[in-house]
Amino acid sequence: MSTMIKKPFQATPKFPEGPTAASLPIADHSNDSLVLRLHMTVNHLSRWLTPITDPMPIEHSVRRADPSVLDLLKKMRDEELVVFAYLYAIVNQINPDLDRIPDPLSTPQRLSSTPDRSWIGVLADFRRLRQSTCSLLRALPNNAWSRVGTKRSEHDWQVRSLAERLAHHDLDCLYQIDLALDRSGARQSINAAASVHLDEILRLIPVHPR
Numbered sequence: 001m002s003t004m005i006k007k008p009f010q011a012t013p014k015f016p017e018g019p020t021a022a023s024l025p026i027a028d029h030s031n032d033s034l035v036l037r038l039h040m041t042v043n044h045l046s047r048w049l050t051p052i053t054d055p056m057p058i059e060h061s062v063r064r065a066d067p068s069v070l071d072l073l074k075k076m077r078d079e080e081l082v083v084f085a086y087l088y089a090i091v092n093q094i095n096p097d098l099d100r101i102p103d104p105l106s107t108p109q110r111l112s113s114t115p116d117r118s119w120i121g122v123l124a125d126f127r128r129l130r131q132s133t134c135s136l137l138r139a140l141p142n143n144a145w146s147r148v149g150t151k152r153s154e155h156d157w158q159v160r161s162l163a164e165r166l167a168h169h170d171l172d173c174l175y176q177i178d179l180a181l182d183r184s185g186a187r188q189s190i191n192a193a194a195s196v197h198l199d200e201i202l203r204l205i206p207v208h209p210r
Contacts, residue, residue: 040205047194048181062180087159091144
């Protein structure tokens, strides 16, 4: 009498039938979908990084010329600081002069603080800032997304264009983090759910066109 060996059940991800974050360009996302995408970035980072117990592959890069995951987290946090300052000014003033906003990366408190050494602390900073950004954007009616701030040293910024700027910046950094985690071997001892690549994750996020 033969004994049947049962294989462990593996759920196949069910991809949405409509547009997803992978198939619809960021410029074509509805405002609500853009906010969702920005919010989900924190979830992607937590999914990838939280199960990793050894900080070495996160805080150091395999290739000397490449940024570490920690460097990329700092980059995302710093971009959020700048963009949130612009968004806050545009939402609370009529056509503000963005060149007059103090550089949030050069405040006395920031310059006197100790260097970031823990990826957990940097991720927590980024999460807090991103939650503030998403809360601000969610509170805006659609017609307020066209509000503008003047910036002569660059170009004028709309609420909408700043949100798209963050989404594009997220995409670039997330791809680099995804690649860095593969190269470092940090994913070898963690569960498969925490090792899903960005392309597949984006295919699971439904979005709506403008």
